[in-house]
Amino acid sequence: MIPKISQTTEFKENISRAILFDDFSQVTIPQLSDAEKAHIHKKLEKETECVINHFPNLFFFGKIKKAKEAYMETEAARKAGSKLYDALKASDVKTVQLENFSKPELMPAFLEGLLLTTYSFEKYKKEKEQFCIEQIFINDKTTSDKIISEITKLSKAVFAARDLVNEPLSFLTATQFSEEIEKLSKESGFNLEVFNKQKIEALKMGGILAVNKGSIDPPTFNILEWKPENATNKQPIVLVGKGIVFDTGGLSLKPTPNSMDYMKCDMAGGAVIATTVYAAALNELPLHIVGLVPATDNRPDGNAYVPGDIITMFDGTTVEIKNTDAEGRLILADALSYAKKYKPQLVIDYATLTGAAVMVAGAHAAVAMGNTQENMQSLKESGFETYERIIEVPLWEEYAKPLKSTIADLNNLGAREAQSTIAGKFLEHFTDYNWIHIDSADTPFFKEKSDYLPAGGTGYGTRLLYNFLKKLIVSK
Incomplete structure (x- = not known):
């Protein structure tokens, strides 16, 4: 409270x-x-x-x-x-x-x-x-009512992100995730459209459908939009969040201790995106923002997708599955392809994507990469200002080579070395716009309290993106 x-x-x-x-x-x-x-x-x-x-x-x-x-x-x-x-x-x-x-x-x-x-x-x-x-x-005297109101509403958004991450799969299925986002939309005023499984099938979003094959619960694809009349940007900012509400690893099963037991937080990227749009709406930021959150769990049912499968993504790219635990990039790729329809000014995706990012940044920062240096520099500045920091790594072409497949356009794994960047190169294939990828490393979920970051869901990323969005507001 x-x-x-x-x-x-x-x-x-x-x-x-x-x-x-x-x-x-x-x-x-x-x-x-x-x-x-x-x-x-x-x-x-x-x-x-x-x-x-x-x-x-x-x-x-x-x-x-x-x-x-x-x-x-x-x-x-x-x-x-x-x-x-x-x-x-x-x-x-x-x-x-x-x-x-x-x-x-x-x-x-x-x-x-x-x-x-x-x-x-x-x-x-x-x-x-x-x-x-x-x-x-x-x-x-220098702390105005406006500043107090903004901090209060932003804190409320962080709390919403923490709540979502803390919820177990026994409550927060993909469908329930959409219902929780709907509550945020009704309170703050952003619009929400939710694609059900039939719509996702009709759109042929092969990445989402493949990951969902082992689940008894249907997937959702959530489209959040905040478009105030006084928006200063002609092209929208699109935010994409990974919404894997629980990740067993699929048939490439994760070990339980210090791994699968924390995988209710694998939708933290989706929570960050939903609550960033929520914060923007609560504080009436004059920006046109679109949030895309594909959601499903990843389980090893008898009909689950398997290593060796070839799937066809939303944009027609074929992908050879090498590991079913490299699932986040599959659902994000469909969302990144879908983002093209908005002709965006910038797209940022946010995800708990690789353990390799943990090796780079630990719990002290997220790892980022992209193709727009001006926006990246601004994002890093926001990272310092909010103390939700960013470590930038390059996207050199050499990192794309392990993603080649002899029987499909791509494979979904690549090599063990530099896996966080290789995952970024996989996602880059599905973009043709200004784009930044953020791999949240170990920041979304803490085992112990650290100052104002609690044990459990931290909400790390919501303040970062909100601060960054404010920098994009153009004075008229």
Whole structure:
């Protein structure tokens, strides 16, 4: 639940205070004794946060150290927001006033870190978390109501992405995924069209149909569109997300420990795309955006597709199946081909695509590649600004050679080495427009909490793409 947030220009004496600063001498707090001030000074020589309890309230001090890069200071403010939440929860304090004696741009990050830490997924728990922040006052002239509203709505979108990733297949089938996206569309105002299996068959989307052959549940193909009257782009931005609601690997079965047991998160790319469009609609971004989310599970039923099969994709390309666990690129390829009908300004696909990307980036970044350097540079800048960072790798032609097949146009696996780039080269075959591919590596799902990123679904990518989209708005 998002707390109630409001601006204030008055110092409120009887509630808890959380203060960001560069230099403690800037801060005046009459309630503190000389001994308490000395304690704060001493503690902040080695640490960046300090908490003083004045029952029933507390004082939180967050020191922002000067960094070589401005984005590191912004991230420090987010982490301070997360530490503040932990302190409030430990003392059961539900109302707090935020103050900033540091750089003006750090207050929004402080608020964002605090809000993102309030998330919990308790749908299936008998005992629910009792603590929640009820009221946040912001005493900062540079943080407008518009900024507060945008951060609140974007946090809400991140929470929606986390919820989707956390849902098990026992609930979130491809059909249910579409129903959850429909709820987001009704709330925020974007349009949604869902192709059922019969429509997908009629369109001959061979990649989606092949992956779905082993499932008892039908696939869906979701088309999300946000097209406000004041859109500044003549050609739409198309966002494509992998929606594998569970991945067993198919007949190329995954091992269970630290592999298949986390594969409910294989639709994280689809969740990121759906919630990015949702955030854009909630905040009324003046951009024409289309989201494409193909969805199915990948299972080893008796009728499942097998290594050696040849399938025909939506654009007519034939693909020899070498491994049924290389399924994400098959459903994305159909969506990337379908995207051509929009004559897009830019297409970005987002997916939990390869374990090789994990070897490159771990849980600290996503791996990206593409054919549009200007957009890639802007995306990387957004990665730093949101701390949802991007590592770019090249798409050299040599990486396409392993994808050649003697009996079809392509094979779906290639070689073991450089697999994240080879997967990108496979997808590139289905594009003829400005395009970026993002392989999310280990970012969508954490085993343990890390500051404002919870255990479970992280929502990593929604803030990144939203920030990037804002950069594409053209002033009229």
